[in-house]
Amino acid sequence: MAIRRGLLSEHFEGVAVKRLAAVDANPESSNQHEVTGSEPLLRILGSEDRKFPKGETDNRFSATYIWLGGEQEALSEEGFLSWYDSRRNQPKRSAEWRLYYQSNAVTELMKPGDVLFLARKPDSHILFIVTPDESTIRNQLLWLFGLDEQIGMKFESQEIGDGNDAELDFAARYILDELGIELEEKEADKLDGLIEKFGLKFPTTSVLSGLARSSLLGVNAADDPDEALLLWMEREEQLFRRLERRIVAERIAQGFTLVDGADVDGFIAFSLSVQNRRKARAGAALENHIAAVLEANQIRFAHGVETENRNKPDFLFPGQPEYRDTTFPTARLTMLGSKSTVKDRWRQVLSEAVRIEEKHLLTLEPGVSENQTDEMRAKLLQLVVPRKLHQTYRLTQQAWLMDLSAFITVVIDRQS
Incomplete structure (x- = not known):
């Protein structure tokens, strides 16, 4: 579909x-x-x-x-x-x-x-x-x-x-x-059919991520990792927002009232929970789909394992045992951070794997400012952005950006 x-x-x-x-x-x-x-x-x-x-x-x-x-x-x-x-x-x-x-x-x-x-x-x-x-x-x-x-x-x-x-x-x-503009889905009836089984409850992110991937027949992450990641993320966003609309509408219909008047605190708390769920789900969904891309390309990796000082990079290649083995060549180690939006949080990645000097960070944020990407380069952080999003960056930035396919090639070369 x-x-x-x-x-x-x-x-x-x-x-x-x-x-x-x-x-x-x-x-x-x-x-x-x-x-x-x-x-x-x-x-x-x-x-x-x-x-x-x-x-x-x-x-x-x-x-x-x-x-x-x-x-x-x-x-x-x-x-x-x-x-x-x-x-x-x-x-x-x-x-x-x-x-x-x-x-x-x-x-x-x-x-x-x-x-x-x-x-x-x-x-x-x-x-x-x-x-x-x-x-x-x-x-x-x-x-x-x-x-x-x-x-x-x-x-x-x-x-x-x-x-x-x-x-x-x-x-x-x-x-x-x-900008706060909610888009009307063009295929709402199909989306509703996919999420009907969940009723008025959110499934786990892994379940929704799996549904998003299985609903897009013909998408092959081994052939085109960049396209697959964007299509999977976009479909999951559609499914989530459609289900969210149902659940939020039901809660609003119940009203926010107390015996002595309007439940303002309850309304504010509910609104914040909606926003926080969106942000947390987007980050978890991105990690789920990156893992699926890596598996499709038969790459060895560990997800969310500890390196040192209780730091846990999102993805470590080839794994935790190799990272902790001081005799394992550092040049064959790779780490990848994952953030759906970069903003100022990208610096968190810099301390997540001390042995690896040049780090990689994948984001879906279009058009990140040149000031930020210049600072990333200075701190040896390589930004990985799905190929189609490169067009939103300036030409001077595009020459430096890495797409997901190129990152996968680097990791395969280090693991071969």
């Missing part, structure tokens, strides 16, 4: 991007909370005045303000944006379009040099997304929307349609998830 995916145009009509100047980001540097418009932004937001309400008419854009920074740095608020020609009542002067934004927790974090993305959805709702410059999420959004890496102080825009529409592959779905 092949994976069916949606298109980017189902979620966005267009996007504009610019680097924030002091007058854009600091209210103290301007009379109002405004960003000066331009022709590219006009193509995305249109030429209709959408001003603050006067009388009974409110024609503003509804908006979600989003700040995305580094590790655990994410914030969003609902609000609105006002888009208008400040010279509409001066017919002899050319139009001067301005975008007025609200003051809130997100805009208070903005600073000159940050990057602003304005993405218009099909229902005209606007995502007002702010990211630090040179950050991983900035790179991911530029790749997702097909925008140039050279971001100027004036808006550049990209309409999303027939000419440049893109299928929502693994990388695109990953980034949309970072």
Whole structure:
């Protein structure tokens, strides 16, 4: 059963991007909370005045303000944006379009040099997304929307349609998830049939991982390890989210109430448990599928065994006895860390196997910042990324990245 995916145009009509100047980001540097418009932004937001309400008419854009920074740095608020020609009542002067934004927790974090993305959805709702410059999420959004890496102080825009529409592959779905956009599955009925036996309970991750692999006939991890890993991970994500929707809906239907009112603490605890389960499951699923790829390629390995100082690398090659045998050649030892998202946690891998100087780390995170990959190289950590995700990285990074097939070749050579 092949994976069916949606298109980017189902979620966005267009996007504009610019680097924030002091007058854009600091209210103290301007009379109002405004960003000066331009022709590219006009193509995305249109030429209709959408001003603050006067009388009974409110024609503003509804908006979600989003700040995305580094590790655990994410914030969003609902609000609105006002888009208008400040010279509409001066017919002899050319139009001067301005975008007025609200003051809130997100805009208070903005600073000159940050990057602003304005993405218009099909229902005209606007995502007002702010990211630090040179950050991983900035790179991911530029790749997702097909925008140039050279971001100027004036808006550049990209309409999303027939000419440049893109299928929502693994990388695109990953980034949309970072934005909090839940995707509607194109094959929900088939997925429901696969998970029907679980009822309203989550199976163990190993069981769900096995189901994901068995449901994709024709995927051969010996022929193409990179493709197999991504397809298996994507299918498991589909199965998990479909089952999660059922279980969460049932819990919400039960309500969060106490004798004396709403159970706010209970609701917050439940929400956190949902988020934590997603993160923990993704990491465990990745390890399950990596192990299946290694087994398909007949590679000797140990999973989660101790090396020294209670450290337990995710994968050790060829195994723990060889690692502990001081007479076994160090050049034939290999370790592989596994992290579905890198962020700042990649440094944990550096101390996990003292005997092995050059370490490997596999991640599914697209477009990791060049600052981070430069530091990895300096610390002798080789990043392993499934081949299809290489396109989300800069060309200067792609030459250094290793794909899973190449890693497997290295390990086989050391074990032969």
